[in-house]
Amino acid sequence: MDIENEIDVATQRALLDKVHRHTGIHMAERKWTLLQGRLRRRLQALELGRYRDYLAVLDERPDEVSAFINLVTTNETSFFRTPRIWDHFWQQLLPEWYRQHHGATLQLWSAAASTGEEAYSMAMLCEEFRERHPAFKYQILATDIASDVLAVGKSGHYQGKSIEGLRRGRPELFAKYFQASGGGYLVAPSLRAHVVFREHHLHRRLDGASRFDITLLRNVLIYFDEQGQCNVLENVRRAMAPAGVLVIGESESLTRLNVGFDFELPLIYRRQERVHA
Ligand SMILES: C[S@@+](CC[C@H](N)C(=O)[O-])C[C@H]1O[C@@H](n2cnc3c(N)ncnc32)[C@H](O)[C@@H]1O
Structure with a gap:
């Protein structure tokens, strides 16, 4: 044709x-x-x-x-994309939350999850943290608007560039949490048990009474115009716990937007208790 x-x-x-x-x-x-x-x-x-x-x-x-x-949609992603975010997640965010919330379950959201590498990166670090603190509990929601990438995340099966990057960058985590399977590698059941994949359009409100302590909204705001960004950020803010932490992508910034998050560190924001008009 x-x-x-x-x-x-x-x-x-x-x-x-x-x-x-x-x-x-x-x-x-x-x-x-x-x-x-x-x-x-x-x-x-x-x-x-x-x-x-x-x-x-x-x-x-x-x-x-x-x-x-x-x-x-453009679905580019990788395990531990932007290493300094993950250093901060491991060194600051997890210990700080754990100190302040004994007995609770840490609620994490990968809000434009693509094929799931970001969600499983969180899961690997949470599992490592749990080994050191057996009482630590966590749950991860991974959402995206595109059904084909979510299917990859749900399958937990990775091959090619994606898994090679993890193997080279974090060999110890790769060896611990992935097993060879069908020409690629399958993520360990211990990680999969903590990650739920679901279709969600960021321009809509997330249903359910969610209270995410940490939300990763990375490399997706760049695709929206300013009004779209404000709309998405308001939806995300509503789904987050008071003083919850929002992490954005390297080419993104909230500084010009009045959206109810305070700047904490580059790429890291904190949800305000109240939004001032
Ligand atoms: C470039 S990827 C970013 C993946 C990951 N967060 C990262 O930083 O590596 C952008 C993702 O946003 C998703 N996306 C685009 N528009 C969306 C929308 N309105 N709602 C939810 N997801 C959306 C795309 O399907 C794509 O998987």
């Missing part, structure tokens, strides 16, 4: 609008080539020759929305 190369401006805009409507991701028009490349494969699979026909499919078939979301 031949796919058209010239796409009219109205169709381009309509597809960029769909990205925004379904994910909150703000894609500037100059990103059109990137989007076109990703959509091309989908058009081929559906045997469609014109992008405007794909717009109709998106409107008529709700199940196509999930495939569309999987295509348009």
